[in-house]
Amino acid sequence: MTRSVKVAAVSLCLVLGGSGCGSFLTGDKLSSDPNNPSQATAVQLFVGVQANMFTSQENTVAMTVCMWMQQCAGVGGRFVDQYAHYTVNEFSWDGNWFQVYTGGGLIDLRKIEAAERAAGDSVFLGIAKIWEAFDIGVAADLWGDVPYTEAVGSAPTPVLDNQSAVYDSVQSLLSQAIAELAGPGTGPLGNDLVYGGDKAKWTAAAHTLKARFLLHTVEGAANKATVYGSAITEATSGIGSPAGDLTAYHSTATPERNIWYQFQTTTFGQDVVAGKALVDIMNGRADPRLPQYFAKNSLGTYGGEDPNVAQPGNTVSPLNGLSPNVSLRMCPTTSSCGSFRQPFVTYQENELILAEAYNQTGSDPLALTHLNNARAVPGLAALVGITGAALLDSIMTEKYVALYQNIEVWNDYRRTCIPALTPYNTGSVNPQWRGKIPGRLFYGGTEMNVNTHIPDPSTQVATNGFRNPNDTADCP
Amino acid sequence: MRPIQKPDYGWEVGLQWARNRGVVISLNGPQYVFFGSGVAQVGQEIGVLRSQGYIHCGLSDPTLLGGAVGTACAGAPRGAMYIDATGFPVTDPNQRILSNPNPRWTGSVRSAFRYRKFQISGLLDIRHGGVVPNDVKGALWSYGTHIDTQQRASCDGTTCTGNTKVFGKGGWFDGPVVGPGAGMAVPIGENWYRQSDAPCPFSSVEEACLEPHGYVKLREISVTYTLDAPWVERTLGIGSIDLRASGRNLKTWTKWTGYDPETSGGGSTDPIQGSEYFGNPQTRSFVFTVTLNH
Numbered sequence: 116m117t118r119s120v121k122v123a124a125v126s127l128c129l130v131l132g133g134s135g136c137g138s139f140l141t142g143d144k145l146s147s148d149p150n151n152p153s154q155a156t157a158v159q160l161f162v163g164v165q166a167n168m169f170t171s172q173e174n175t176v177a178m179t180v181c182m183w184m185q186q187c188a189g190v191g192g193r194f195v196d197q198y199a200h201y202t203v204n205e206f207s208w209d210g211n212w213f214q215v216y217t218g219g220g221l222i223d224l225r226k227i228e229a230a231e232r233a234a235g236d237s238v239f240l241g242i243a244k245i246w247e248a249f250d251i252g253v254a255a256d257l258w259g260d261v262p263y264t265e266a267v268g269s270a271p272t273p274v275l276d277n278q279s280a281v282y283d284s285v286q287s288l289l290s291q292a293i294a295e296l297a298g299p300g301t302g303p304l305g306n307d308l309v310y311g312g313d314k315a316k317w318t319a320a321a322h323t324l325k326a327r328f329l330l331h332t333v334e335g336a337a338n339k340a341t342v343y344g345s346a347i348t349e350a351t352s353g354i355g356s357p358a359g360d361l362t363a364y365h366s367t368a369t370p371e372r373n374i375w376y377q378f379q380t381t382t383f384g385q386d387v388v389a390g391k392a393l394v395d396i397m398n399g400r401a402d403p404r405l406p407q408y409f410a411k412n413s414l415g416t417y418g419g420e421d422p423n424v425a426q427p428g429n430t431v432s433p434l435n436g437l438s439p440n441v442s443l444r445m446c447p448t449t450s451s452c453g454s455f456r457q458p459f460v461t462y463q464e465n466e467l468i469l470a471e472a473y474n475q476t477g478s479d480p481l482a483l484t485h486l487n488n489a490r491a492v493p494g495l496a497a498l499v500g501i502t503g504a505a506l507l508d509s510i511m512t513e514k515y516v517a518l519y520q521n522i523e524v525w526n527d528y529r530r531t532c533i534p535a536l537t538p539y540n541t542g543s544v545n546p547q548w549r550g551k552i553p554g555r556l557f558y559g560g561t562e563m564n565v566n567t568h569i570p571d572p573s574t575q576v577a578t579n580g581f582r583n584p585n586d587t588a589d590c591p
Numbered sequence: 592m593r594p595i596q597k598p599d600y601g602w603e604v605g606l607q608w609a610r611n612r613g614v615v616i617s618l619n620g621p622q623y624v625f626f627g628s629g630v631a632q633v634g635q636e637i638g639v640l641r642s643q644g645y646i647h648c649g650l651s652d653p654t655l656l657g658g659a660v661g662t663a664c665a666g667a668p669r670g671a672m673y674i675d676a677t678g679f680p681v682t683d684p685n686q687r688i689l690s691n692p693n694p695r696w697t698g699s700v701r702s703a704f705r706y707r708k709f710q711i712s713g714l715l716d717i718r719h720g721g722v723v724p725n726d727v728k729g730a731l732w733s734y735g736t737h738i739d740t741q742q743r744a745s746c747d748g749t750t751c752t753g754n755t756k757v758f759g760k761g762g763w764f765d766g767p768v769v770g771p772g773a774g775m776a777v778p779i780g781e782n783w784y785r786q787s788d789a790p791c792p793f794s795s796v797e798e799a800c801l802e803p804h805g806y807v808k809l810r811e812i813s814v815t816y817t818l819d820a821p822w823v824e825r826t827l828g829i830g831s832i833d834l835r836a837s838g839r840n841l842k843t844w845t846k847w848t849g850y851d852p853e854t855s856g857g858g859s860t861d862p863i864q865g866s867e868y869f870g871n872p873q874t875r876s877f878v879f880t881v882t883l884n885h
Contacts, residue, residue, distance in 0.1 A: 192786070192790065194793050196793070197794050204684065271620075543787040543788070545681060545682050546681060547656060547684060563622075564623060565621045565622075571652065572684035572686075573655050573684050573685050576655075577654055577655075577657070
């Protein structure tokens, strides 16, 4: 009714001569088309952000890390195998670079934050800030110095902020988020695909993330004990049980399936297989997670490919086989393939952060307790009587197994060099890698094309041994 | 041109020649803009191929490999290929303009002879110049199904023996070479065709697959006979009948080793006649035509 009156009024005043009609030409359903919205709501953006975060944690970078950390291996001589052999360039992760900022990245997160700040929903604001911290923190893990302070706004060529400054921002974002989660507001409720708007779970996850990102600064820290002490403080308030794990949402619906599973269904799916380094550790202790992680090889057992010494094909496990030889990560049940909720930040990680931090600050009994807490999740027997470097080795090895397919494994390796991995060194591996596993990713080529602050790949290779600033020393 | 025109016989010749040269003047910001399978970059022709190649003196950053490239390249000719201590070239991490796919000129020759009621005509298409990667070759190298891999070193997974080549010599990346491994004979087998950066489409390092894709094609030959004897009009009530037999895409002369220098990896919408990557070649066809002239 309002609409027809307005339309009539507009028609009338247009007929009468057009002056003084301004107020009739604007307003609901006149200046905006309800069938063709020009702006997304905060909730719509938030769902997009989550989808983007899930995929960016599961796609090309995750597969690269899995292969470089030798939890997976590339075979078949094609793209996957080339990545595994460090044949990579500025376009190898161009898409992942975009995902940090656009299409559900930092730009949309800032819009959500602005909207929720205006709406007074402190809980929603806090959750958005946790995603922002996760997003930009992981970017700093992968690329080191990244655009952040100038990334959203009008700067045509945003400067690279120092990695350490980005990590500082991550800590302060998470602190703000924890405070805001205790404030007013209903939050995203069911639109939160991870925790369904559960404030307590988000608060715990924020503490675990604080501990995780603190550890990323410890290698070059002047006072390591202080950093470890802060990590202990945060992780003590962190995720307290596997029910609090931060996991992706996936379902069997085609566009919502787990990205690892989606890749398995492509022509190149079988080019990524189990890695020998991980499978050997798991075989050595009859790890109950083997059927979750991998499918059986044609001998009916589990085995992995070694990038340096080709293994007989019948000994190598695929990530997923033909039904019924499936892995539970790919197919939790035969009718629910692709619905596995990939874990990103977990109780086990939290316990192992505590274990490492206690071990590194001279509290081995406590470290052992937390290691055994983590081992209890998959049902592994408690370890006894290990201390010092041997304990650290057990802790990091446990983390290497528990965090399979998680990008965080690479951060742990770059910091501790555990487990001992032999970099790919056969064939004609590029001497620019100096016989090491590459220590970071090339900046995205599209960004490099238009942002003069991004150095050439040759300069990136020559800088700090192609390692990020927080990674002060090479692994063997 | 019609050099001969007589009532009973005649000869026509048609010639076409075209060239298209351009240079990108300004892009208002970015270093380059994608243009089909190529790029537009200031100072270059539009559509040039921007990709990775091997380290070459004067083309690559001399500080590469801790400055070893600059040292080896001192006094070396521009374009000399850097050979690592292993005897193999090294991939340059920086992209550069690798090749220009645009032909220097295109042309065609058309000719027709007429003798009484017979007419024979033919069309020759020519494309001169232009270099693009043959990515089918690169993929088949990796699979071990390309004819180049018939001659190969025998590899046991870690070492290879036999089928040795020296980079820069003997038809193997001919040209000047520098570096600690220059002149070294190395086995070429699976280590090169599959485990190195040579399989271009998978490694995105296109240098090893570059080939000139100019050609001369016998596009068409046709023979026509015109039936205009009185009985045609008397019995069929029409003026005349043309009987025509023609064949298209009969023969290609080219240095391109793929199946057709005219395929384009970017598909028919790609403005650049680009790389070959499992696209369809031109088909050869034979056409018989009967034309009834009223």
